[in-house]
Amino acid sequence: xxxxxxxxxxxxxxxxxxxxxxxxxxxxxxxxxxxxxxxxxxxxxxxxxxxxxxxxxxxxxxxxxxxxxxxxxxxxxxxxxxxxxxxxxxxxxxxxxxxxxxxxxxxxxxxxxxxxxxxxxxxxxxxxxxxxxxxxxxxxxxxxxxxxxxxxxxxxxxxxxxxxxxxxxxxxxxxxxxxxxxxxxxxxxxxxxxxxxxxxxxxxxxxxxxxxxxxxxxxxxxxxxxxxxxxxxxxxxxxxxxxxxxxxxxxxxxxxxxxxxxxxxxxxxxxxxxxxxxxxxxxxxxxxxxxxxxxxxxxxxxxxxxxxxxxxxxxxxxxxxxxxxxxxxxxxxxxxxxxxxxxxxxxxxxxxxxxxxxxxxxxxxxxxxxxxxxxx
Amino acid sequence: xxxxxxxxxxxxxxxxxxxxxxxxxxxxxxxxxxxxxxxxxxxxxxxxxxxxxxxxxxxxxxxxxxxxxxxxxxxxxxxxxxxxxxxxxxxxxxxxxxxxxxxxxxxxxxxxxxxxxxxxxxxxxxxxxxxxxxxxxxxxxxxxxxxxxxxxxxxxxxxxxxxxxxxxxxxxxxxxxxxxxxxxxxxxxxxxxxxxxxxxxxxxxxxxxxxxxxxxxxxxxxxxxxxxxxxxxxxxxxxxxxxxxxxxxxxxxxxxxxxxxxxxxxxxxxxxx
Numbered sequence: 001x002x003x004x005x006x007x008x009x010x011x012x013x014x015x016x017x018x019x020x021x022x023x024x025x026x027x028x029x030x031x032x033x034x035x036x037x038x039x040x041x042x043x044x045x046x047x048x049x050x051x052x053x054x055x056x057x058x059x060x061x062x063x064x065x066x067x068x069x070x071x072x073x074x075x076x077x078x079x080x081x082x083x084x085x086x087x088x089x090x091x092x093x094x095x096x097x098x099x100x101x102x103x104x105x106x107x108x109x110x111x112x113x114x115x116x117x118x119x120x121x122x123x124x125x126x127x128x129x130x131x132x133x134x135x136x137x138x139x140x141x142x143x144x145x146x147x148x149x150x151x152x153x154x155x156x157x158x159x160x161x162x163x164x165x166x167x168x169x170x171x172x173x174x175x176x177x178x179x180x181x182x183x184x185x186x187x188x189x190x191x192x193x194x195x196x197x198x199x200x201x202x203x204x205x206x207x208x209x210x211x212x213x214x215x216x217x218x219x220x221x222x223x224x225x226x227x228x229x230x231x232x233x234x235x236x237x238x239x240x241x242x243x244x245x246x247x248x249x250x251x252x253x254x255x256x257x258x259x260x261x262x263x264x265x266x267x268x269x270x271x272x273x274x275x276x277x278x279x280x281x282x283x284x285x286x287x288x289x290x291x292x293x294x295x296x297x298x299x300x301x302x303x304x305x306x307x308x309x310x311x312x313x314x315x316x317x318x319x320x321x322x323x324x325x326x327x328x329x330x331x332x333x334x335x336x337x338x339x340x341x342x343x344x345x346x347x348x349x350x351x352x353x354x355x356x357x358x359x360x361x362x363x364x365x366x367x368x369x370x371x372x373x374x375x376x
Numbered sequence: 377x378x379x380x381x382x383x384x385x386x387x388x389x390x391x392x393x394x395x396x397x398x399x400x401x402x403x404x405x406x407x408x409x410x411x412x413x414x415x416x417x418x419x420x421x422x423x424x425x426x427x428x429x430x431x432x433x434x435x436x437x438x439x440x441x442x443x444x445x446x447x448x449x450x451x452x453x454x455x456x457x458x459x460x461x462x463x464x465x466x467x468x469x470x471x472x473x474x475x476x477x478x479x480x481x482x483x484x485x486x487x488x489x490x491x492x493x494x495x496x497x498x499x500x501x502x503x504x505x506x507x508x509x510x511x512x513x514x515x516x517x518x519x520x521x522x523x524x525x526x527x528x529x530x531x532x533x534x535x536x537x538x539x540x541x542x543x544x545x546x547x548x549x550x551x552x553x554x555x556x557x558x559x560x561x562x563x564x565x566x567x568x569x570x571x572x573x574x575x576x577x578x579x580x581x582x583x584x585x586x587x588x589x590x591x592x593x594x595x596x597x598x599x600x601x602x603x604x605x606x607x608x609x610x611x612x613x614x615x616x617x618x619x620x621x622x623x624x625x626x627x628x629x630x631x632x633x634x635x636x637x638x639x640x641x642x643x644x645x646x647x648x649x
Binding site: 011012013015016017019020023024026027030031033034035037038041103106111112116117119120121122123124125126127128129130131132133134135136137138139141143144145148251255256259260263308311312314315318319331332335336339340345348349351352353355356359363366367370371374 | 388391394395398399400401402404405408417418419421422461464465467468469472474477478479480481482483484485486487489490491492493494495496497498499521522524525528553578581582583584585588589599602603605606613616617619620623624627628630631632635638639642643
């Protein structure tokens with residue numbers, strides 16, 4: 001009896017493997033194989049002059065393409081694109097999380113016609129970025145749309161150039177980038193060192209302490225000894241033209257975070273709310289002290305998904321500002337232009353890899369975390 | 377008025393104001409699409425058209441006709457194909473786990489989160505090499521393959537909710553591997569197919585990156601067509617706005633009438649049920 005069962009089980013396992021085998025092979029080639037291929041391409045010169053050939057003779061050149069992107073004169077746009085991505089991500093995250101949570105809290109009571117309101121807040125999510133971009137392009141035109149709103153209150157119309165503004169704030173010299181990064185990093189490692197030593201974890205404490213020391217040393221002494229990371233001064237900052245894109249993005253995705261948070265808030269038990277009320281907590285205290293900490297897992301998934309979306313802003317920027325708009329640039333747009341318009345496949349591959357690494361920073365920890373959760 | 381009611385009134389007024397703000401882009405697109413080109417003026421962009429002009433819609437449709445049909449063929453065929461792949465994969469990963477299946481599942485899911493730029497160059501080359509570059513077929517292939525992770529995840533989550541006891545009783549009735557699938561699981565899968573179908577259809581309908589890099593003008597999907605409609609310099613804005621409505625229409629209809637399933641697809645994978 002047990003022998004037959006185990007034979008059936010073996011047979012079933014074999015069928016299972018055969019069923020998923022095509023998917024596994026396809027994903028193996030089209031995801032993992034292709035990632036490897038792009039990675040390799042980024043380390044070659046893609047046949048230089050024969051760049052248009054389908055199978056050019058590639059020469060391995062190591063990290064040359066990456067070095068060009070970060071230190072080459074012509075790739076100043078790419079460096080600004082990276083800075084833009086940081087701001088796109090930060091603002092999109094902050095905007096959608098705060099607004100989404102706010103909307104969810106508003107609807108998390110017996111609101112009449114709740115369904116109607118929910119539908120209205122969420123419908124932008126169903127649209128494509130191209131539709132959103134097309135419509136917002138009209139809304140953000142310099143002499144109409146949004147800029148006319150002040151006139152409704154008797155004020156003069158706004159003259160802000162939403163998409164084409166060349167102004168930027170928070171400017172810094174790219175040569176100072178390590179210093180700018182190392183100050184917050186140093187404070188973080190200092191904090192970690194102190195808290196680890198306090199918790200009697202000496203080993204970790206010492207490692208963080210050494211890191212802090214290195215950052216301090218760099219900021220004070222080493223930065224003048226090492227050659228500058230860029231041979232010339234180069235100004236970068238927060239381009240004001242990106243604000244229109246961010247606004248459209250928040251309009252499109254705040255309903256999504258609202259839906260996530262609303263599901264989470266509804267999932268909290270009624271008794272929790274009741275207990276808080278009996279303890280004399282008012283509504284604000286309930287949300288601040290009880291509800292928000294309890295929907296932390298939702299905040300985590302929302303952060304992952306939105307960080308991921310902000311790396312995919314390609315469509316929105318393309319439709320709203322155009323691919324050639326240098327002020328609203330994004331590595332994904334630059335990769336498209338470099339690869340498919342300028343036919344510099346190797347350089348484009350290097351940009352794709354950088355974009356991929358930025359995404360992987362968020363995704364891999366998340367995948368490991370959810371894999372563990374599924375397992376146990 | 378009682379203070380309580382006043383508070384309630386302010387609350388609802390505030391909510392209505394917010395809803396109004398969310399509707400502004402749609403309102404602007406709608407009124408602009410109904411204006412005569414001569415009436416379109418940035419200074420009066422907020423005001424209602426003096427005379428309704430429905431011709432923008434027929435002109436936009438005429439310009440986007442091929443793209444709309446391309447997208448319909450693409451979205452329907454890729455959605456149907458990937459739904460069946462998702463269903464059978466989900467059946468394995470939910471009801472027929474074996475040693476190592478969890479790690480394979482996780483490795484499959486990884487493909488869902490990558491920025492597609494990282495696979496774009498080899499995909500472009502491979503499609504070119506097998507003669508599918510520039511055609512709708514190439515796009516279908518891309519959507520089916522890169523859809524595998526999400527459809528597998530959605531179906532697995534769906535099948536996880538089918539209790540094991542049903543499977544057990546089916547087994548006692550003598551149903552084998554595929555008998556269980558076709559007689560027990562498939563008939564219960566209709567809501568799963570609806571969720572996955574809606575999800576894939578809207579994703580594929582809205583997709584742009586592959587549309588612009590992997591197709592020729594004759595096989596452009598609607599998103600590419602729309603972006604070209606609005607991209608020109610001296611555009612008369614009623615046409616792109618009408619085009620935006622045409623491009624949004626299928627997904628908006630799905631969202632309004634099948635919103636429940638749309639939200640289900642949206643939430644699964646991010647919220648544990």
